[in-house]
Structure formats: structure tokens, C-alpha cells
Amino acid sequence: MKILLIKAARLKSTPSRRHDGVMPPLGLLYLSAALKRAGYPDVELLHIALEGLDAAGVEREIARRRPDVVGISAMTSEAVSLHQAAAAARKAGVPLVAAGGAHPTACPDDCLADANIDAVVRNEGELTFPELLAAHARGADFSGVKGVSWRKDGARVDNPPREFIANLDSLPLPDWDLAPPERYKDFVPHSPMLFGRRYMSVFTSRGCPYRCTYCHNVFGKRFRAHSPERVLLELRLLKEKYGVTDIEVADDVFNLDRARAAAVMRGLIDGGAGLGLFFGNGLRAELLDRELVDLFARAGVKYVSAAVETASPRLRERIKKNADLGRLRAAVALLAERRIFVNAFVMMGFPGETLQEMLVTARYLWSLKAHSFLLFFCRGYAGTGLWDSLPPAKRIDPGSDNTCFVPYGGCADQPAWQLLAMKQLATAVFYFGSPSRVWRIFRDLPFGGPRLYWFLLKTMALKFLTPGRR
Structure with missing residues (x-):
């Protein structure tokens, strides 16, 4: 299973404006490490602002990389970019598109109103996202995955929240090789x-x-x-x-x-x-x-x-x-x-x-x-x-x-x-x-x-x- 993690962009930061707060996407680096430890070794990162990509460029990159799963992280200031990336992933035929980070956590309704987004991972994703992938691989729905919002029969379902990770030392080191x-x-x-x-x-x-x-x-x-x-x-x-x-x-x-x-x-x-x-x-x-x-x-x-x-x-x-x-x-x-x-x-x-x-x-x-x-x-x-x-x-x-x-x-x-x-x-x-x-x-x-x-x-x-x- 090939997984592409995407860091959405503030659209006015791209293409390639060098003074707009582009930083290593630390949350995605933790997530990549957690995925690899859970048995998903094929993980790539697409940092839209770093690459200076517009919507067409994102579409080309996703089509070129041909992932099986796309996970998009976004703040509210990056919400438009989030939806553009989800549309590009769906156009490329990606079977599972998930959103996470500050904006999807605060606004799962905004994300799931978009038919291109299949699920929202709320709050911390290191435990939730691998479980989501396992359910997807089994062909099961997401009803048993804590911390996920998804659609069932066209209606939004908010699963019970996942407990925050108490022992942070239990997490693997961030996947710095990606950044x-x-x-x-x-x-x-x-x-x-x-x-x-x-x-x-x-x-x-x-x-x-x-x-x-x-x-x-x-x-x-x-x-x-x-x-x-x-x-x-x-x-x-x-x-x-x-x-x-x-x-x-x-x-x-x-x-x-x-x-x-x-x-x-x-x-x-x-x-x-x-x-x-x-x-x-x-x-x-x-x-x-x-x-x-x-x-x-x-x-x-x-x-x-x-x-x-x-x-x-x-x-x-x-x-x-x-x-x-x-x-x-x-x-x-x-x-x-x-x-x-x-x-x-x-x-x-x-x-x-x-x-x-x-x-x-x-x-x-x-x-x-x-x-x-x-x-x-x-x-x-x-x-x-x-x-x-x-x-x-x-x-x-x-x-x-x-x-x-x-x-x-x-x-x-x-x-x-x-x-x-x-x-x-x-x-x-x-x-x-x-x-x-x-x-x-x-x-x-x-x-x-x-x-x-x-x-x-x-x-x-x-x-x-x-x-x-x-």
C-alpha cells in the first residue's frame, strides 16, 4: 500500500514565495514514522508550499506518484488547498482520501461535505490513521475506529474520540528523512x-x-x-x-x-x-x-x-x-x-x-x-x-x-x-x-x-x- 501524505498550503504562499512561514510538517513526520512502525513502509511526503505547486501542479504530482491512500494535513488557512488536493486525489483514482490536522479536527463538517474526502482523523493521528488503513484494507467500514469522522448512507458519523497518547516516549522518532x-x-x-x-x-x-x-x-x-x-x-x-x-x-x-x-x-x-x-x-x-x-x-x-x-x-x-x-x-x-x-x-x-x-x-x-x-x-x-x-x-x-x-x-x-x-x-x-x-x-x-x-x-x-x- 503506497501512502502519500500531503501538507496543504496557504494559497497566497505559493508558488514559491520564500518568506511565508513554510516549516517542516512535524505532525506528518510523526505520522509517517507511526505508519512505518505499523507495517506500512511505503510513505511519501508532498509539501505543496515547499514545492511551489499550484492546483494543477498538485494534480500532476499525485497522478505521477500513483498512491493507494492520500492523507492531507491542513490548518484553516489551508482549507481551500485541502479541498483542491482531495479533488486531485479523487481525479487520479485514489481509493481512500483522509484529512487530518487542525482544520479537519475543528471542522469535520466542512471536510465531509466534500465528496472527495472519505474520512477525517481528529486530533492525534499516530494511532488512528493506521487503524483506519487496516479497516480499509479489510473492506470494513470505519465504525470501529476511534477518533474518526466519516459518512454512512450520506450522513456524517462522528466516532467516539480517541484518548490522547499519554506516553509520548512510546512514539517512534519523527521520520526526518522525509523533510x-x-x-x-x-x-x-x-x-x-x-x-x-x-x-x-x-x-x-x-x-x-x-x-x-x-x-x-x-x-x-x-x-x-x-x-x-x-x-x-x-x-x-x-x-x-x-x-x-x-x-x-x-x-x-x-x-x-x-x-x-x-x-x-x-x-x-x-x-x-x-x-x-x-x-x-x-x-x-x-x-x-x-x-x-x-x-x-x-x-x-x-x-x-x-x-x-x-x-x-x-x-x-x-x-x-x-x-x-x-x-x-x-x-x-x-x-x-x-x-x-x-x-x-x-x-x-x-x-x-x-x-x-x-x-x-x-x-x-x-x-x-x-x-x-x-x-x-x-x-x-x-x-x-x-x-x-x-x-x-x-x-x-x-x-x-x-x-x-x-x-x-x-x-x-x-x-x-x-x-x-x-x-x-x-x-x-x-x-x-x-x-x-x-x-x-x-x-x-x-x-x-x-x-x-x-x-x-x-x-x-x-x-x-x-x-x-x-
């Missing part, structure tokens, strides 16, 4: 400093117990983690076998278990790994303390993102963002003191947010010792608490290929011009209201070089001048 690091170095991942570097993404944990209303729930609300020994094994193999120089940690909350986080860092220090570590989104910054930050610096951590979102007490309660802003400010100062580059995440345009509350957030942002920030405008995605609270007109339409590029998201009460003005004000105050900040940016950059400098300058200019996606 050679050198193929991704010319794309910008969550940690933009990795542009041009030979890096790989890793999960050291899954799940997040926090209940922020705007966030996904693909991995559940219970924190589950690889052991420090398993993490160190993966990092050593990535360096020795694949020549990786840097690691991007893709966790939701790497440091929820402080003792485990410290053990990983001590293992890296003792082993002299020499890897650069980047946390593009994987930390809870206010849980950091001086001892842990010191371990981070000694272990090779170069870049950390700290999620502020909003400084408005009223909004923080509404969106269930319960981080202590005083502790977060102190943690950012500790990181900056150790010359670890800190990026702050900020959100504006929440339903009911006032301009005064946006100014409160901009002022708090200015007070941080962060080197940079990314400002996102609120969007209501299916599968989140925010989606449930929004009127239909303000929800993201999964049928649109514009879900990552809608200027200002659509949740805000203010017109677009006011939000653009607020974005420009926050940017000007943050960078030009603190002259030492620009000096610290270039002092603490993990790496130099004209390509990175040009990219950062262009990004800052676009952030200030244009109404783009952030």
Missing part, C-alpha cells in the same frame, strides 16, 4: 532568526492546560511530555545524523513542568551539544525565573517569544489569559539581561475592545525589555471558545483562502483605518520611543549577515506601513 533540513532553510519559520539556517522543529511536549479562548485544542488540555532523555536523544540525532545547527521548539508550553525543562537544559550543557535553541511560540514566559533563564542561556537558547496578547484587565479576564503581567515583565527583563532575543506577541481587535484598551496594551508593550514584537489582529476560528461567542458575520469562513490574510481579522468594533493607525502608533512608540532598543536588537541578534538584516528591515517597514496580515 531534509537543507530544503527549509530559505523559508522563515516561527523564529525568523532561523532564516537561512539549517534547523529542524521538534515537539518536546503536547497539550496545554490553559484555556485562552482564541487558541486551538488539537492536543487537548492535559500537558504530556517527552522525558528529558528522549528529548536529548532527538537533539543529538538531529545534530549528528542530519547536520542540524539549530532547533525550533514547537511546544505550546515547554516549561510547564519546570523540573523537566531544567533537566533538558542541564543535559544540553553537560553534553556540549552546541545547538542554538529557539522558542518561536513554545514558552510560558511568566513561569521563568532567574535560575531557569541562566540555564537557558548556558544551554544555547537564542530566541524566546513571550505572549502578552492584551494588557487590559477586563479583556484578559474575558479571553481567559491569566498570565501575571508583572511576572511576565520581570521574566522578559531576565531574558534580555542574558542577551536572549525576546519577541513579544500582542493581539488587538478583540470584540468589544476599546481604543483606550489598545493604548494600554501599547504602553505595556513599550515598557517591556523585549527586542521586537508581532501584533496580530483577532480572528475567530472554529474549534475555539472565541468562535462560539461570535456572531456568524465575524467568524472566519473556512471556505475562503484569505483566512490568514484578512486585514484586521474581522472581530474588531473599529474600522480598519483606526486599527492601522493603532498598529503604526504601537510600532513607532515601541521602536522609536526607546532608542536603546534598536541598539539592543542588533547587539543581541543570534546571527548576522546581510540576508537576515535585509529581511528584518523589510519586515519592520512592512509592519509599520502596510495593513498586511498582522
